[in-house]
Amino acid sequence: MKLRLPGKQVDVMRTNSQQVSTAATGTSAKQAVTPELVQQIADRVYRLWLQDVQIERERRRMETAVSRHQ
DSSP: OEEEETTEEEEEEEOTTOEEEEOSSSSOOEEEOOHHHHHHHHHHHHHHHHHHHHHHHHHHHHHHHHHHTO
């Protein structure tokens, strides 16, 4: 399976023992896919999404304030 990240492509390969090998850093580091790892990733994605929502709200608020002064 190939994942596309900004500026790079990452090969992700799963073995029968649920090891993940990535080529993103040019190394053959392996890390077990555990429920804890999945939770950490989900938490990070949620935090990034929430940050994006907050930035969008602030952008809209600023646009509204600017349009009122014109």
